Amino acid sequence: xxxxxxxxxxxxxxxxxxxxxxxxxxxxxxxxEMQKLLQKIEHVVIGDEIILPSIExxxxxxxxxxxxxxxxxx
Numbered sequence: 001x002x003x004x005x006x007x008x009x010x011x012x013x014x015x016x017x018x019x020x021x022x023x024x025x026x027x028x029x030x031x032x033e034m035q036k037l038l039q040k041i042e043h044v045v046i047g048d049e050i051i052l053p054s055i056e057x058x059x060x061x062x063x064x065x066x067x068x069x070x071x072x073x074x
Contacts, residue, residue, distance in 0.1 A: 001025055002042065009044065009059065009068040016071065020045040038070055 003023045010016050022042045032040070043052050044059050046068065051059040059068040 003027055004045075006074040007044065007070050008072040008074070009046065010071045011066045011068050017046060017068070019068070021070065021073070034073065037073060041070070044068065044070070 003025055004020050005023060007019050007021045008016050009019045021044050023037075023040050024042065027037075027040050038057050041053060041057075043050050045051075046059075046061070049061060049063050051061055051068065053059055057069070059070075061067070
């Protein structure tokens, strides 16, 4: 089973949106630095869309022109 955490993402228009990030089951997100945690995100869920990361750790929507970057982990 995967682990889902609450995050905030920012799109290219600087709009901040609440989202979810999916991590491997054994990831202890509280003890990781932000950069290491970002590298472990398998995908993010924004609304009902699942978005996979790109090589630059950005998340590009296939349903809208939005590109997201994680800015906060709750």
